[in-house]
Amino acid sequence: MQVPEEIRNVGVVKYEVLVGNGAEASAAVSDGRTRDRVAQLLRRGPATAAELGAQLGLSPAAIRKHLDALLADCLVETREVRRTGPRGRGRPAKAFVLTAAAREDLNPHHYxxxxxxxxxxxxxxxxxxxxxxxxxxxxxxxxxxxxxxxxxxxxxxxxxxxxxxxxxxxxxxxxxxxxxxxxxxxxxxxxxxxxxxxxxxxxxxxxxxxxxxxxxxxxxxxxxxxxxxxxxxxxxxxxxxxxxxxxxxxxxxxxxxxxxxxxxxxx
CATH class of the missing domain: 3.30.1380 (Muramoyl-pentapeptide Carboxypeptidase; domain 2)
Structure with missing residues (x-):
C-alpha cells in the first residue's frame, strides 16, 4: 500500500514509519501540518523565516527546518530581500516564495x-x-x-x-x-x-x-x-x-x- 504524496506532507510521512513507530509517525504528521501552514502563509506572498516564525509562534531556526524540506522538494524558492536603507551586518535576508508547482498543488487549474x-x-x-x-x-x-x-x-x-x-x-x-x-x-x-x-x-x-x-x-x-x-x-x-x-x-x-x-x- 502506498500513501499518496501531498504538499502538506512533502514526502515526510512514510508508510513504514506509520506502522513501525507511533512516536515518529506523530512527529512526522506534526511536521507535515506545520509545513502546510508555512505553504499557506507563502501563498499570500514572499516572507522571510523570521516573518513566518512570528506568525506561527516558532523560532526562525524551527521554521528553516521546514523551509529546507520544502526547498528540497522544489516547493519553495528564495529571493534576496531588497533593502531601502543601509545594510547591516551578516548575510542578506532571504525571502521564500512558492514555486509554480506548489501554487498549482494548492490551487489546481483543471481547465x-x-x-x-x-x-x-x-x-x-x-x-x-x-x-x-x-x-x-x-x-x-x-x-x-x-x-x-x-x-x-x-x-x-x-x-x-x-x-x-x-x-x-x-x-x-x-x-x-x-x-x-x-x-x-x-x-x-x-x-x-x-x-x-x-x-x-x-x-x-x-x-x-x-x-x-x-x-x-x-x-x-x-x-x-x-x-x-x-x-x-x-x-x-x-x-x-x-x-x-x-x-x-x-x-x-x-x-x-x-x-x-x-x-x-x-x-
Missing part, C-alpha cells in the same frame, strides 16, 4: 488547457481583437459583483482599494491593500487564470481596466503572477477619484468590437 485551446481558436479564426472582447465580457460579471460591494466605500481611491481587496478575496483572489508613500498598493496573491493569462495578456489587461474603473482613478500594474511574479501588484497613485462623468468608460461590448469598421483615407 487551463481547454481554456487556452479555446482562446487560441478564437484568435486564429477571429483575430486578437476577439480575444480582447472575450476577456472584457468575461471580467464584466466580476466587475458588477465587486461594484456592488464598493457602494459604501466612498470616493477615496485608497478606501475603495481596501474594499475591493475584500471583494476580490471573496472571489478567490486572496487580495490585500496597503498604503505606501506614493499612494496605495493592491496585491492579489492568487490568480485563477494565471496559466492562461501567461499566453493571453488580454486577460490581465481587462482586469487592470476593471480595477481602474472600480477604484475611480488611473492605476498601474507593476507585477503579475502570469509573468512569473509571486504576486499581482497594482499601484494606486495619490489622485482624487474620478467623478461619474470622467471615469474611464467601460470596454465596448464583444459584438461591437467584432464588427467590421471602415477606415477613410484621403485621396
Amino acid at each position: 487551463d488547457n481547454i481554456a487556452a485551446a479555446a482562446l487560441r481558436w478564437i484568435a486564429q479564426n477571429n483575430g486578437p481583437q476577439a480575444v480582447t472582447a472575450f476577456a472584457a465580457s468575461q471580467i464584466q460579471a466580476l466587475e458588477d459583483r465587486c461594484s456592488a460591494a464598493l457602494e459604501e466605500a466612498g470616493t477615496d481611491p485608497i478606501a475603495r482599494a481596501e474594499a475591493l481587496a475584500d471583494a476580490l478575496t471573496a472571489e478567490g483572489y486572496a487580495a490585500s491593500a496597503t498604503t505606501i508613500a506614493s499612494g496605495g498598493q493592491l496585491c492579489q496573491h492568487h490568480c485563477p487564470v494565471a496559466h492562461v493569462a501567461a499566453e493571453f495578456p488580454q486577460l490581465c489587461d481587462a482586469e487592470t481596466e476593471v480595477i481602474s474603473r472600480l477604484i475611480g482613478t488611473h492605476v498601474q500594474r507593476l507585477a503579475t503572477i502570469a509573468h512569473g511574479d509571486g504576486v499581482c501588484t497594482t499601484h494606486i497613485p495619490h489622485r482624487p477619484a474620478h467623478t461619474p462623468s470622467d471615469r474611464p468608460a467601460r470596454h465596448p461590448k464583444a459584438d461591437e468590437m467584432l464588427s467590421t469598421t471602415t477606415v477613410r483615407t484621403d485621396t
Whole structure:
C-alpha cells in the first residue's frame, strides 16, 4: 500500500514509519501540518523565516527546518530581500516564495488547457481583437459583483482599494491593500487564470481596466503572477477619484468590437 504524496506532507510521512513507530509517525504528521501552514502563509506572498516564525509562534531556526524540506522538494524558492536603507551586518535576508508547482498543488487549474485551446481558436479564426472582447465580457460579471460591494466605500481611491481587496478575496483572489508613500498598493496573491493569462495578456489587461474603473482613478500594474511574479501588484497613485462623468468608460461590448469598421483615407 502506498500513501499518496501531498504538499502538506512533502514526502515526510512514510508508510513504514506509520506502522513501525507511533512516536515518529506523530512527529512526522506534526511536521507535515506545520509545513502546510508555512505553504499557506507563502501563498499570500514572499516572507522571510523570521516573518513566518512570528506568525506561527516558532523560532526562525524551527521554521528553516521546514523551509529546507520544502526547498528540497522544489516547493519553495528564495529571493534576496531588497533593502531601502543601509545594510547591516551578516548575510542578506532571504525571502521564500512558492514555486509554480506548489501554487498549482494548492490551487489546481483543471481547465487551463481547454481554456487556452479555446482562446487560441478564437484568435486564429477571429483575430486578437476577439480575444480582447472575450476577456472584457468575461471580467464584466466580476466587475458588477465587486461594484456592488464598493457602494459604501466612498470616493477615496485608497478606501475603495481596501474594499475591493475584500471583494476580490471573496472571489478567490486572496487580495490585500496597503498604503505606501506614493499612494496605495493592491496585491492579489492568487490568480485563477494565471496559466492562461501567461499566453493571453488580454486577460490581465481587462482586469487592470476593471480595477481602474472600480477604484475611480488611473492605476498601474507593476507585477503579475502570469509573468512569473509571486504576486499581482497594482499601484494606486495619490489622485482624487474620478467623478461619474470622467471615469474611464467601460470596454465596448464583444459584438461591437467584432464588427467590421471602415477606415477613410484621403485621396
